[in-house]
Amino acid sequence: MAVETDFSRDEKKLTIKVKGRFDFGRHQEFRSAYERQPERPDTVVVDLKEATYLDSSALGMLLLLRDHEGGDDSCISVINTSSDVRKILAISNFDKLFDIS
Amino acid sequence: MPADQALRVLIAEDGAADRLLLAQIVRRQGHEVFTAENGEQAVALFAEKRPQLVLLDALMPVMDGFEAARQIKALAGQALVPIIFLTSLSEDDDLVRCLEAGGDDFVAKPYSAVILGAKIHAMDRLRRLQATVLEQRDQITRHHHHLLNEQRVAKAVFDKVAHSGCLRSPNIRYLQSPYALFNGDLLLAAFTPSGDMHVLLGDFTGHGLPAAVGAMPLAEVFYGMTAKGYGLAETLREMNAKLKRILPVDMFCCALLLNLSFQRACVEVWNGGMPDGYRLSASGELLATLASRHLPLGILAPERFDDSTEVMPLGVGERLLLLSDGVLDTSDEQERLFGVERLQAVMAENLDPERLFDDVLQALKRFGGRARDDISLCDIRMVEPGFEAPAAMLYSDSGRSSPLDWSLGLTLRGDSLKRFNPVPYLLQLLQEVHGLRPSSGVLHSVLSELYSNALEHGLLGLDSGLKRDASGFAEYYRQRAERLAQQVDGDVRFDLRVEPHGQGGRLTIEVRDSGAGFDVEQVLARPAHEQGFSGRGVNLVRRLSQHAQWLEGGRCARIQICW
Numbered sequence: 001m002a003v004e005t006d007f008s009r010d011e012k013k014l015t016i017k018v019k020g021r022f023d024f025g026r027h028q029e030f031r032s033a034y035e036r037q038p039e040r041p042d043t044v045v046v047d048l049k050e051a052t053y054l055d056s057s058a059l060g061m062l063l064l065l066r067d068h069e070g071g072d073d074s075c076i077s078v079i080n081t082s083s084d085v086r087k088i089l090a091i092s093n094f095d096k097l098f099d100i101s
Numbered sequence: 102m103p104a105d106q107a108l109r110v111l112i113a114e115d116g117a118a119d120r121l122l123l124a125q126i127v128r129r130q131g132h133e134v135f136t137a138e139n140g141e142q143a144v145a146l147f148a149e150k151r152p153q154l155v156l157l158d159a160l161m162p163v164m165d166g167f168e169a170a171r172q173i174k175a176l177a178g179q180a181l182v183p184i185i186f187l188t189s190l191s192e193d194d195d196l197v198r199c200l201e202a203g204g205d206d207f208v209a210k211p212y213s214a215v216i217l218g219a220k221i222h223a224m225d226r227l228r229r230l231q232a233t234v235l236e237q238r239d240q241i242t243r244h245h246h247h248l249l250n251e252q253r254v255a256k257a258v259f260d261k262v263a264h265s266g267c268l269r270s271p272n273i274r275y276l277q278s279p280y281a282l283f284n285g286d287l288l289l290a291a292f293t294p295s296g297d298m299h300v301l302l303g304d305f306t307g308h309g310l311p312a313a314v315g316a317m318p319l320a321e322v323f324y325g326m327t328a329k330g331y332g333l334a335e336t337l338r339e340m341n342a343k344l345k346r347i348l349p350v351d352m353f354c355c356a357l358l359l360n361l362s363f364q365r366a367c368v369e370v371w372n373g374g375m376p377d378g379y380r381l382s383a384s385g386e387l388l389a390t391l392a393s394r395h396l397p398l399g400i401l402a403p404e405r406f407d408d409s410t411e412v413m414p415l416g417v418g419e420r421l422l423l424l425s426d427g428v429l430d431t432s433d434e435q436e437r438l439f440g441v442e443r444l445q446a447v448m449a450e451n452l453d454p455e456r457l458f459d460d461v462l463q464a465l466k467r468f469g470g471r472a473r474d475d476i477s478l479c480d481i482r483m484v485e486p487g488f489e490a491p492a493a494m495l496y497s498d499s500g501r502s503s504p505l506d507w508s509l510g511l512t513l514r515g516d517s518l519k520r521f522n523p524v525p526y527l528l529q530l531l532q533e534v535h536g537l538r539p540s541s542g543v544l545h546s547v548l549s550e551l552y553s554n555a556l557e558h559g560l561l562g563l564d565s566g567l568k569r570d571a572s573g574f575a576e577y578y579r580q581r582a583e584r585l586a587q588q589v590d591g592d593v594r595f596d597l598r599v600e601p602h603g604q605g606g607r608l609t610i611e612v613r614d615s616g617a618g619f620d621v622e623q624v625l626a627r628p629a630h631e632q633g634f635s636g637r638g639v640n641l642v643r644r645l646s647q648h649a650q651w652l653e654g655g656r657c658a659r660i661q662i663c664w
Contacts, residue, residue, distance in 0.1 A: 056306040060351030063400065067350045072405070092355065092374040093396045 003029040007037055014041035016065075019050040024057040034065055044069055046098075049080035054088050066097060077101065108132045108225060111152035113143035113169060114187060115161040119210070123156060123187070126214045130221065140164025144172045152182070154224060156208075159188045159199060167202040174203035181231035183224035187212075252283055255313065262320050266291040267298065274458050275479040278427075284475035285312030285354075286425050289320055291327040294528065294545035296363060296486070299327045299336070302375060302423045302479060303356040303398075315354060315399075318343055330525045330545045333360045333369055334408040337398070341406045344399030353399040357391065357423055361415070363486035364546065364641055367574065368415040371408070373397045376426055377441070383418030385454040387445075388571075391421070412578040414571050415483045420454060422461075427475035431465050439468050503535035505606050507599055514592035518556060519585050524548045527595060536605050536664035543645045543662070550642050551612040551658050555593045557581060559614030559656065591615035605664040611657055618654035625651070 003026055004017040016033045018026060034044065044065065066074050077099035081089065089100055110132045114120040124134045135150050137143040141164040143157065155173060159166040170184050186199040186207035199207050205224060208217055259282055268275060268290045277288055285305030292298055301323050305312040322343055326336040337358060344354055355374030370391045372378065378391035395407055431439040447464045451457045458480045513523060528545055531537050537544065557563045561584040567573040596611040624639060643649045646660040
């Protein structure tokens with residue numbers, strides 16, 4: 001599985017791990033990772049530790065996730081970003097929408 | 102056997118008894134049979150009846166089976182017509198010859214009806230498979246042609262929209278791969294009424310039709326608002342709001358927008374998500390980067406959108422280099438990316454800025470070797486304000502309904518001073534006056550200058566002396582943004598009066614501010630060359646209008662235009 005999810009019920013925290021290339025090929029998997037949760041999480045963490053690459057459709061997928069979690073009221077962090085991935089997120093100024101580390 | 106599985110079968114066998122026997126076996130299995138006594142007859146019959154499967158004796162008079170097989174395969178072309186050799190040969194070499202001549206299988210004499218039936222059946226499966234593959238291939242080819250044709254038509258329509266602008270201006274050089282549009286790249290340029298140049302380099306997420314679809318409304322807003330004299334901030338707000346409204350959540354448009362002011366020798370920049378653009382000196386040194394400071398267009402709701410721009414000086418001969426990420430993402434055979442460092446190395450090595458554009462292209466070619474279809478590269482040079490103001494828009498009405506005796510007062514205060522730009526509205530109103538239409542460029546310049554003077558110097562108390570050099574320039578615009586963000590006291594008032602005058606008419610514009618005013622005599626007495634970047638507004642206004650006066654201790658500027 002290139003997209004793994006973990007839902008912690010105590011913290012109401014959903015963690016989505018993306019492995020390998022984070023591009024249009026992950027679209028369906030990524031969507032169902034948050035759409036299939038029975039409960040609405042308070043926070044979502046996207047873990048890109050094992051993501052090797054990220055393209056603009058991945059940025060679009062992050063926007064879809066943000067929209068699903070309530071847009072401006074959402075609380076989403078993107079963690080374990082490599083320097084390459086961070087560069088892509090920085091050019092698009094996605095740090096204004098997501099908590100990136 | 103169902104009719105659709107019945108085949109037309111050609112049997113070529115010189116022995117009459119064998120021929121009859123075979124024909125009987127095959128007919129009993131439900132197929133239609135044609136018979137030939139030798140290879141030559143077989144080829145002729147094949148050409149005439151186009152059977153779907155051939156049983157061929159190897160050794161026959163006149164023309165043997167090997168030669169007949171070759172000719173039949175040639176006639177069949179790409180379609181698979183299975184040939185089964187009938188042979189009493191048993192040497193390996195002979196059997197190999199059968200296959201080499203184009204045979205697909207063989208049956209040994211004496212014939213078994215069961216084996217023969219099974220082989221015909223198996224060959225028919227192959228034949229159908231091949232036919233399906235060919236059909237699908239042709240279908241794909243047709244679809245592909247269709248798609249290319251649609252793209253060609255769409256591109257032709259789009260080019261009419263996109264290139265109605267001024268991309269062909271002599272100070273612009275650009276390269277866009279032919280189908281960059283279908284990779285979401287977009288390059289637009291247009292003159293404002295006062296002769297500034299707006300440029301947009303955009304990049305939609307995604308590829309193909311979805312990426313191209315958003316380009317049309319974006320171009321419309323860009324051209325429409327630029328022509329009406331709106332500034333970058335208003336145009337950006339409108340583009341963002343429109344894209345936010347029409348695009349799905351996961352689609353957006355990275356964009357770099359410029360306002361190049363030849364009169365003021367400066368450039369205003371907004372970059373949301375595009376790679377760094379570069380500002381280069383006349384001799385090619387890197388002066389500054391035009392970095393992305395905003396989210397791309399179409400993501401934020403209108404009320405959260407940030408339209409703040411940066412202003413930097415741009416002297417004559419200095420230039421800007423803009424690029425899309427296709428340039429940086431060009432990859433070599435090992436999938437390494439060209440990247441920012443290589444691009445900057447090309448810029449550092451460049452000796453002749455006129456050739457920088459070619460140098461970058463050459464470096465890309467050497468590096469990648471493959472042409473990409475999502476490369477956009479644009480080189481813009483600052484030139485003297487020759488003031489070849491764009492031709493005024495043509496109107497077809499006679500002007501009889503043109504209002505010729507009226508006046509209007511408009512006062513802006515508080516928050517209206519922070520964001521609202523009154524110039525396009527006033528300009529639109531003035532263009533109702535037939536005799537003023539040819540002067541729309543001048544009017545736009547004059548109104549813009551007088552308004553920004555009243556706001557920036559009159560109300561905000563900014564020192565135009567700051568703009569003498571590049572760092573002061575940046576400081577000036579920093580202070581401007583800072584003071585605008587605070588409470589703005591006072592007001593700016595426009596008074597327009599249009600009245601008949603001789604055969605034509607006369608327009609009087611007065612712009613008043615409630616600020617401290619300035620020493621009119623002293624500022625007007627300063628020679629232009631001492632003023633550097635500053636004071637251009639006053640000079641410009643004096644140059645453009647017949648009567649320009651500063652009254653009420655510098656708090657009121659009055660100009661008159663007669664026609």
